[in-house]
Amino acid sequence: MRHLLFAAVLGVSVLPAVACRMTMALEEWPPYLYRDAQGHATGLDLELLHAIFKEAHCTLVTLPELPTARRQLLFQKGGLDLMLAASETQERHSYARFSIAYRDEAVGLFSKSGPPAGHRQIASFAQLARGKATLLAPKVGWYGAQYAAARPALEKDGRLNTFGTFRQGILMLDAGRADLLLGDVLAVRHEARLQGVALNTLPFLVLRAPVHLMLNARTTSADDLTRLNAAIARLEQRGVLAAIRSNYEAP
Numbered sequence: 001m002r003h004l005l006f007a008a009v010l011g012v013s014v015l016p017a018v019a020c021r022m023t024m025a026l027e028e029w030p031p032y033l034y035r036d037a038q039g040h041a042t043g044l045d046l047e048l049l050h051a052i053f054k055e056a057h058c059t060l061v062t063l064p065e066l067p068t069a070r071r072q073l074l075f076q077k078g079g080l081d082l083m084l085a086a087s088e089t090q091e092r093h094s095y096a097r098f099s100i101a102y103r104d105e106a107v108g109l110f111s112k113s114g115p116p117a118g119h120r121q122i123a124s125f126a127q128l129a130r131g132k133a134t135l136l137a138p139k140v141g142w143y144g145a146q147y148a149a150a151r152p153a154l155e156k157d158g159r160l161n162t163f164g165t166f167r168q169g170i171l172m173l174d175a176g177r178a179d180l181l182l183g184d185v186l187a188v189r190h191e192a193r194l195q196g197v198a199l200n201t202l203p204f205l206v207l208r209a210p211v212h213l214m215l216n217a218r219t220t221s222a223d224d225l226t227r228l229n230a231a232i233a234r235l236e237q238r239g240v241l242a243a244i245r246s247n248y249e250a251p
Contacts (some may be wrong), residue, residue: 021059023066052213082216083215102212143206170192171195182206
């Protein structure tokens, strides 16, 4: 009943009761979740989620987009049941439960296309920190232990600038504000295509790690998690999730 009242207050249509039902707030994060030209929510993560929920016979209720900090606070207070693309951490286990992985995230380094340059031979973040190349990186987020270890040296040398959105980052790279850009591989490539900026990808991945559906431990059950895990496993076995992922993985 709490979820029905919460959905009604926020203008979300109330659907018939089903075996499981979860509420999630949208977040603009192309190509994982964004609005198309008609204003409809779409994207890789949303397509994967809809397939998983359909297979699990669960209903998804989506709320309007919320700022990141507000969405996370609402989740921790029990106002949301589900968050996407979560990294499993020990701290989060105090208030959440995690599905098996439904995709991997990959973080890479990029430069503008053009004549070969020395920094394109960089093979590790330690090598980058010892050199002279400058870097653009997102203001927030976890981008792997290599970046975390190299960041203090880059900041001390004045070789690190940050950005709020990948659109900003791509425009800064195109304007020559730095030699390299750090970010989620699909998100960077997606935005670069939109901006018409050709990129080179450095030959090493900064991070590759699984991401999970994060369920609120207060408002969902172990049975809900079991149901979703079984759905993910069946869809992986049939190749359904791989086919959805492949639609977004063109270089």
